[in-house]
Amino acid sequence: MGRAGHPVDGPAELALAQVHVAYGGHVAVDGVTLRVRTGSWTALIGPNGAGKTSLLHAVTGAVPATGAVTVNDADLLGAHPRRRARHVALVPQRPVIPEAMTVYDYVLLGRTAHLSYLAVESAADLAVVSDVLERLGLGAFTHRSVQSLSGGEQQRVVLARALAQQTPVLLLDEPTSALDIGHRQHVLELVDGLRRECDLTVLAAMHDLTLAAQYADRLVLLDGGRIAADGTPADVLTRRRIVDHFDADVHVITAPDGGLALIPARRARPEHG
Amino acid sequence: MSLTAPRATATGSGDGAGVDDRSPPPGRPAGRLRAGWLVAGVVAVVAAAVAGIALGPVDLPLAGVVLELLDRLPLVDLPSGLSDRDVAILWQLRVPRVSLGLLVGAMLATAGAGYQGVFRNPLADPFLLGIAAGAGVGATLAIVYGASTSGGVIDPLPLAAFAGALLGVAATYALSRSVTGDRSAVSLILAGVAVAAFFTAIQTFVQMRNADSIRRVYAWLFGSLATTGWHDVALILPYVGASALVLVAHRRLLDVLGVGDREAVALGVPVTRVRVVVVIAASLGTAAAVAVSGLIGFVGIIVPHTVRLLAGWSYRSVLPLSLLFGGAFMVATDLIARLALAPAEVPIGVVTAFLGAPFFVVVLRHRGGS
Numbered sequence: 001m002g003r004a005g006h007p008v009d010g011p012a013e014l015a016l017a018q019v020h021v022a023y024g025g026h027v028a029v030d031g032v033t034l035r036v037r038t039g040s041w042t043a044l045i046g047p048n049g050a051g052k053t054s055l056l057h058a059v060t061g062a063v064p065a066t067g068a069v070t071v072n073d074a075d076l077l078g079a080h081p082r083r084r085a086r087h088v089a090l091v092p093q094r095p096v097i098p099e100a101m102t103v104y105d106y107v108l109l110g111r112t113a114h115l116s117y118l119a120v121e122s123a124a125d126l127a128v129v130s131d132v133l134e135r136l137g138l139g140a141f142t143h144r145s146v147q148s149l150s151g152g153e154q155q156r157v158v159l160a161r162a163l164a165q166q167t168p169v170l171l172l173d174e175p176t177s178a179l180d181i182g183h184r185q186h187v188l189e190l191v192d193g194l195r196r197e198c199d200l201t202v203l204a205a206m207h208d209l210t211l212a213a214q215y216a217d218r219l220v221l222l223d224g225g226r227i228a229a230d231g232t233p234a235d236v237l238t239r240r241r242i243v244d245h246f247d248a249d250v251h252v253i254t255a256p257d258g259g260l261a262l263i264p265a266r267r268a269r270p271e272h273g
Numbered sequence: 274m275s276l277t278a279p280r281a282t283a284t285g286s287g288d289g290a291g292v293d294d295r296s297p298p299p300g301r302p303a304g305r306l307r308a309g310w311l312v313a314g315v316v317a318v319v320a321a322a323v324a325g326i327a328l329g330p331v332d333l334p335l336a337g338v339v340l341e342l343l344d345r346l347p348l349v350d351l352p353s354g355l356s357d358r359d360v361a362i363l364w365q366l367r368v369p370r371v372s373l374g375l376l377v378g379a380m381l382a383t384a385g386a387g388y389q390g391v392f393r394n395p396l397a398d399p400f401l402l403g404i405a406a407g408a409g410v411g412a413t414l415a416i417v418y419g420a421s422t423s424g425g426v427i428d429p430l431p432l433a434a435f436a437g438a439l440l441g442v443a444a445t446y447a448l449s450r451s452v453t454g455d456r457s458a459v460s461l462i463l464a465g466v467a468v469a470a471f472f473t474a475i476q477t478f479v480q481m482r483n484a485d486s487i488r489r490v491y492a493w494l495f496g497s498l499a500t501t502g503w504h505d506v507a508l509i510l511p512y513v514g515a516s517a518l519v520l521v522a523h524r525r526l527l528d529v530l531g532v533g534d535r536e537a538v539a540l541g542v543p544v545t546r547v548r549v550v551v552v553i554a555a556s557l558g559t560a561a562a563v564a565v566s567g568l569i570g571f572v573g574i575i576v577p578h579t580v581r582l583l584a585g586w587s588y589r590s591v592l593p594l595s596l597l598f599g600g601a602f603m604v605a606t607d608l609i610a611r612l613a614l615a616p617a618e619v620p621i622g623v624v625t626a627f628l629g630a631p632f633f634v635v636v637l638r639h640r641g642g643s
Binding site: 057060061062063080081082083084085086088089090092095096097098099100101102104105108109110112113115117118119120121126143165 | 302303304522523525526528529531532533534535536538539540541542543544585586587
């Protein structure tokens with residue numbers, strides 16, 4: 001059994017080919033093809049309703065999809081949910097927190113994919129959970145109910161559950177939406193550090209374009225279910241593109257450490273006082 | 274840069290040790306079944322059973338009852354001092370009736386817990402989901418139009434009840450999904466109430482056309498554990514046993530379903546398959562229980578929710594404990610039913626409704642809005 005976070009079967013590449021998702025007549029994802037190289041971080045960006053969440057759900061199997069989703073060339077779409085969950089783990093945007101469930105039991109849910117249908121957890125599974133809780137600084141909360149924690153703490157707990165799955169691919173759906181600036185940085189630094197250490201392949205839907213530019217190696221811009229741009233942050237984040245796809249005007253500047261940042265371009269302010 | 278340095282919060286001690294000494298030792302799930310509750314459940318079953326056997330229109334001496342029961346154990350020979358008449362009452366009336374009560378109560382409680390788990394609905398119960406009523410129609414049609422219970426290799430009665438039960442749950446589920454928009458827990462129950470009313474009407478009609486006495490219809494509609502001999506117990510034992518086994522085996526999976534279908538699939542659970550298996554198992558057991566004891570409502574709500582209050586949220590506790598406390602509860606309410614207006618018997622469904630309706634309102638107010 002590998003250490004917490006470390007994929008049991010080693011690092012892997014995620015590839016999507018012509019993935020198509022439709023809900024009752026409405027096409028959410030329209031033929032998306034992309035590849036996330038082993039150990040890299042790809043951010044899915046795009047306006048609301050672009051299909052980012054639907055795409056992630058297609059990878060986990062939560063919604064029916066056509067096309068191909070492979071991890072190291074192993075097909076996931078036709079696989080049993082348990083096998084799929086050993087290859088990809090999702091940190092959802094709005095996780096359902098069962099009432100009264102403790103942090104320990106919540107993270108233990110992450111071991112589901114490693115247990116056969118009616119089996120109960122083994123000592124090895126419990127060890128993985130303890131390990132993950134320690135490494136994410138959640139040891140003090142082990143027996144607290146998840147609902148009693150703050151937003152930032154809950155986000156770390158949900159991340160812990162995904163890490164307990166020990167998958168080579170980690171999916172995140174808007175991991176920082178509900179967090180303040182400090183917690184945003186902590187969570188993203190945490191994920192980046194784990195990525196480097198465990199060679200995780202990360203695909204994250206991200207609202208904040210500046211943070212996406214800072215942490216991701218590649219950006220994939222989704223609009224109306226289709227890929228509108230795919231490249232490095234410098235390639236994808238142009239003023240023109242932001243205006244076209246987000247209906248927002250920005251200045252794209254280079255931060256002192258070389259990363260990109262987007263500043264909203266306001267209309268001329270009226271004189272105060 | 275340190276990966277694991279969280280911002281200091283007011284509560285955490287930061288050293289990683291669990292601080293609450295009421296909690297289980299670090300490294301063990303909080304949701305597991307505690308031995309103390311298991312023992313309490315067994316004690317409840319034994320106490321209820323002994324009381325149910327000893328008490329009644331003819332009170333049997335307690336010591337005699339215990340000795341007579343122990344005498345039946347292999348290698349044990351204890352003269353109980355009971356008269357032949359008392360021994361006959363005990364073995365032909367009381368013990369079968371108490372055994373039936375244990376089986377029916379255990380089944381209805383466990384099935385209720387199972388439905389609550391797969392439908393993620395705290396108000397789910399075989400009675401309120403129209404499943405029991407469907408089983409009633411199936412059983413009634415089998416009795417009135419089908420083969421009698423004394424021929425053939427397999428008694429068709431529980432199977433006909435099972436078909437009716439499945440029809441009931443399918444109708445309830447389809448109806449609640451077709452009512453657009455409202456995904457709250459209440460809509461499933463509303464659909465179940467409608468289905469139950471419909472099936473009960475059919476059943477009452479069939480029974481009245483074919484029965485010479487309204488008393489029998491009445492007895493069926495409110496349930497009864499009155500039984501002579503071991504026929505009914507032997508009939509339902511395999512179904513209840515198999516159903517209970519399947520349901521308790523799924524306890525961990527029902528906990529995982531608590532995070533919703535999408536997350537459960539992402540965690541690796543074949544959600545639809547689990548739902549189908551649990552519903553079929555719970556409906557089979559419920560159907561068998563209804564086939565012999567009629568419609569006894571609210572057990573599937575009262576027992577699991579009380580267990581949750583006492584022993585925690587996890588189905589690892591709720592399922593096995595509902596089995597034990599459900600049986601004890603049924604025997605205890607049957608005792609009330611037999612003694613309250615002795616020598617007349619209050620139909621047991623009246624007692625459970627009397628206890629259950631206020632309980633239902635409390636649960637509805639507390640959880641039904643979600």
